Amino acid sequence: MSVRSLGYLGFAVKDVPAWRDFMTAKLGLQEVAGDAEGARYRLDSRAWRIAVEAGEEDDLAYAGYEVADPAELTQMAERLRGAGVAVTEGDAALAKRRGVLGLITFTDPFGLPLEIYYGPSEVFEHPFTSPAGVSGFRTGEQGLGHFVRCVPDTQKALAFYTEALGFQLSDVIDIKAGPQVVVPAYFLHCNGRHHTLALASFPLPRRIHHFMIEANTLDDVGLAYDRIAAEDRITMTFGRHSNDHMVSFYAVTPSGFDVEFGWGARAVEPGWTVVRHDAISVWGHKPVRQSAPAPGRIILNGEPA
Ligand SMILES: [Fe+2]
Structure with missing residues (x-):
């Protein structure tokens, strides 16, 4: 068995107000509760999906993976302990803060705090309303989305996420991360979403790319592009990825790492077989030079225009 989906993300950021504007006015997420210390955002029927809290890291602080019920949570805890992972039962206070019925906490081999939970809060009585007019986001069985984890040892991370959490390899892209630099990126699924996680040894100062x-x-993506381009935040132009076929663009968040805003990805179907690619994109995704680039940024698709 594996985790069912990526359920939530928590970021620790220096500039909470800048994130508030970025999440609502630019990405079109709905703020549900917040103060100067942070906020939580919705993008579907769940009570929240992304938490943004005040912190010095400007990085991903934690990620939560969902399982179906208490029996699966117990199985995942046993599986992790069997793999030598130190697992802690989440207490009632943490469960209440996350709005879930039960959870466990642990870290990946390179220090990213992870949680597995069951019983998230649904709020169908308060329909999702995007402040920027986004028609909605694709979640459901495919979960919140994905993130690309930067790790110093990809094989060690791959062993952890496949053997302990049950992810399966979708494909590998040998990414050109500089004129003479090729970094293999491993794309992993735990449901129909082509990748819920990708692993690569990008030399970045953050936990995620x-x-x-x-x-x-598609119009949701185009309209978001226009909103974000007006602020010189685009880092890669409109394009279609070679592996999941998603049409998307990339923009820099107020914390210096990127967000990908996409549409139209294909799913992994039964019978899927692992392949490899030399290019991240069929077309587009051209790097855009930032007028004020964040330190440590990495250019994924050749030199910026
Ligand atoms: Fe991506």
């Missing part, structure tokens, strides 16, 4: 959310329509 980017996280991705998938809108319901």
Whole structure:
């Protein structure tokens, strides 16, 4: 068995107000509760999906993976302990804060705090309303989206995420991360979403290169592009990825790592077989030079225009 989906993400950021504007006015997520110390955002029928809290890291602080019920949570805890992972039962206070019925906490081999939970809060009585007019986001069985985890040892991370959490390899892209630099990226699924996680040894100062959310329509992506381009935040132009076939663009968040805003990805179907690619994109995804680039940024698709 594996975790069912990526359920939620928590970021620790220096500039909470800048994130508030970025999440609502630019990405079109709905703020549900917040103060100067942070906020939580919705993008579907769940009570929240992304938490943004005040912190010095400007990085992903934790990720939560969902299982179906208490029996699966117990199985995952046993599986992790069997793999030598130190697992802690989440207490009632943490469960209440996350709005879940039960959870366990642990870290990946390179220090990213992870949680597995069951029983998230649904709020169908408060329909999702995007403040920027996004028609909606594709979640459901495919979960929140994906993120690309930067690790110093890809094989060690791959062993952990496949053997302990049950992810399966979708494909590998040998990414050109500089004129003479090729970095293999491993794309992993735990449901129909082509990748819920990707692993690569990018030499970045952050835990992730980017996280991705998938809108319901192509127009949602185009309209988001226009909103974000007006602020000189685009880092890669409109394009279609070679592996999941997603049409998307990339933009820099107020914390210096990227967000991918996409639509139209294909799913992994039964009978899927692992392949490899030399290119990340069929077309587009051209790097855009930032007028004020964040330190440690990495250019994935050749030199910026
Ligand atoms: Fe992505």
